[in-house]
Amino acid sequence: MAISQTSAQPLASTADIAVSVRNISKKYNQTEALRNLSLDFPKGELTSLLGPSGCGKTTLLKIIAGLLDANSGTVQVGGQTISGPGPDRAFVFQDFALMPWANVIRNVAFGLELRGIAKSEREAIAEKYIASVGLTGFEKSFPHELSGGMRQRVGLARALSVNAQVLLLDEPFSAVDEQTRRKFQEDLLALVQNESKTFIFVTHSIEEAVYVSDQIAILLPRPSRVSEIIRPSSFRGKSVDNIRRDPEYLDIVDQIWASLRSYVE
């Protein structure tokens, strides 16, 4: 692959791997969702899982989250094999998964509440992350009073407030409008830079994946596998405004579309 070769950075060494997926297979009754899939997620980077509908992206993400059991294979987070959900990972849901009976601050603090942290302390932490996603003033609002974009900010603040090392995001922006989505993408880039966390990001959008990712894993169905790993290099350090005009950005978008085209009916 021409683009893969243009990747300047070599693949990170094992010490720098935050999440390591080894030989994962998953079957739902007859459907083979994943077969013998292996993939590494470097620490402090954002890796996108990109692929046609039904290729097993959500399945893989939920296995990493510990919400689903694989039929075989292992997932290691920080060198430890996982056996269920853990405080080292936090999930951001496509449909936000906010508790409609609880206000914003309680929703954001919910992860901390489940960890038994005292109310005043967890609300102070929640307050901070509510501010960091730009929702100051909405602490006492209920989810149904917020727009889709604001709801996802709540979901993001909740995931950030538990201070997990790995953030798992399943198409987090697919239910928000295009302009909000662009703002989210820019915010996400800033977040990856500032938070030194590992992000695993599922998306349908090729442009979005190339725009935000340090590494893009292309998943293909039948049988499900990682067909390609792309590491954009030249535009990552540039300012957000220039990325979409970068020749490498445009090349990668075209190349991914070329490999996915045949899977779109």
Place this chain on the structure above:
Amino acid sequence: MFILGYKLPAMSSLILWALLWEAIGRLELTFFVPAFSTVIMTLIELVQTKVFQKALSETAYAFSVGIGASVLIGIPTGILMGKSRLLDEMLLPWVNIFISAPLTALVPVLMVLFGFGTKTIIITTALFAIWIIILNARAGVMQINRSLVEMARSFGAGPFTAFYKIYFWAALPEILGGVRIGVIRAVKGVIIGQLLVSIVGFGALFELYSSNFLMAHFWAVLLVLFTLAFAIAEFLSFLERKVAFYATKR
């Protein structure tokens, strides 16, 4: 309701019906219907008597214990049925049988089993109320958003925590609906139980008044019961409206 541009208070149409009742009573068409004012006067006297207060407290006791048991057993059972396929398949047929069964026919059996007293009445009340509470809690849990449950799990909630922090609240609008209908059915249950046992509470009073043709007393007690039942049902719809803000947005 508006008349000539003035907003009438809720239920002011009842005044009209009371006047009609009064008229029929004054006409002395039948001994069965005394005038409304007579009934009210009797009621005022009656509520001050020991007999009435005893009947009311006995009824309130049986009613609240019966409802309490139905709620405490019914809600968790319904939630567990909604969560567990196995439990659901085991219990659902029974719930469906009992919810449609003519429970009145069962009261004589209960009398044999539990005696002619408060115990039988409590059990009758619970039997009237519990099934709809179970079914509604179950329905509430079955419509729960899967990702809400996954969210709780991913942030470290165990089964018990998920039960009372997610399942209960997510199903609360349905649960309250079930409790409201359950309470209305329990009013029937407690009165039917007392009538059949007929030596306790209002059952004893009804027995006394109707066999002595004390119609004003009879109607007065009936009026009290109707008002109480209505007030309880209204209070529960008020609670239901408090959670309605998220019932439609789940």
